[in-house]
Amino acid sequence: MLSMAEAKTSAVLRQREGTEASLFPDAIYAAAKMKKWAEPILIYIFFKLLEEKKRMKKLVIFGSAALLAVSLAACGGKNEGEFAGQTLHVYNWGEYTGENLISDFEELTGCDVVMDNFESNEQMYIRVANGDSYDILVPSDYMIERLLQEDLLQPLDKDKLDCFDKLDPDVLGLPYDPNNDYSVPYFWGTVGIVYDKNKVDLADLEAEGFGIFADEKYKGDIYLYDSERDSFMMALKYLGYSMNTADETELNEAYEWLVSIVETMEPEIVTDEIIDNMAQGRKALGLIYSGDATYVISENPDMGFYLPEAGTNIWSDAMVIPKNAENPDLAHEFINFVSSYDGALDNSVTVGYTSPNLEVMEYLSGEEGDFYGIDAYIPRSGNANDEVFSYDPDTRVIISDLWSRVKIAASNAG
16 A cells, blocks of 8 residues: 555656656656655755746646655655744734645745734734734734834844845835835735626726716615725725825715715625625625635626726735744745745635736736736736825724714615
8 A cells, every 4th residue: 555655656746747748857757756755966956946947837836846745755744954843923814825835834844834814904913012922924014014113023134035036026115114124025906896897887987986886877786895994095086085194174075975875875885705796796896805806707707807097005915023023034934935936826826816926926917827817916006096005093093983984874774
């Protein structure tokens, strides 16, 4: 009976037989058949192979990752390197990690990864502010700004990072961390309108932008997103204001506009359920994150994604290291791995959000990629009206209160 390692070896070899032979050097192939996986030179050749074949189809990339996993298994399991036996504590959004990302990193480094998940930036903030120790956090732009203001992050040691030249310049140097001294992008995207092409006229979207949510033609057929920041972004952009305004007159005008919508348009206020609902075409349009729109369109080609010319939110979630991290060296290694071609590809294919790794983004949006022809996957650049959220504690309190009142008005209208 085959051992687990032998069974995995056999599976990889069978895959190799149907794959372009040049992608697997004869030295590795021959050694695999002889089950001599432990030779250090083979590991070296393997990594050279990955470096030279970054643009190969992801079947081959993932097959290569499996090849390495088999070799390590035959050597007795995880790599016994610098980080063997150490533990990395990560605090990330739920369902926001590549299918094999953690296990591959553990195999590569010999470490153990403990992953906790949060549902909002504010939930994450409470634990960090109360002194809970993590080595990696993945907060959003405005929350990174807050953590910096409160001196809760440590600067990155850029001598330990080899990832910046792999990343899209459009997602580097954002206002909350202009020199990327504290953060490395994890995912990024926009907020826009997902719509059913069979129900919504593109001319209406182009003429009205976010104002289409007040168009009675679509009464009872719209979703609003239960997010105070994004709902007020939509209202403020429609009215021609900055989404970062602190002007209470402008904020109240946005509030009145949102109240008029919930009182007259019979919207359904939702969160993540918009994803499956729009994939099934249950309503005409809704406010949505670009990564979720990518999934919707991939499931239902009758759906489209539109970004109003009046501007929107360009958001970024990024990896940071808290000041009280117990293992910052391993945290830097994790940042490099997530930002690498293989790690970023796994992340983006699994989650559907836009990778900051430029090669991954180009591959997945190209003719052979999973998201070819889906505009939502490529964030917009070059629109002067687009903005990144900044953190203003006073304005946040005002908007939170106003959004609660909008939802009360919606409840009363129903």
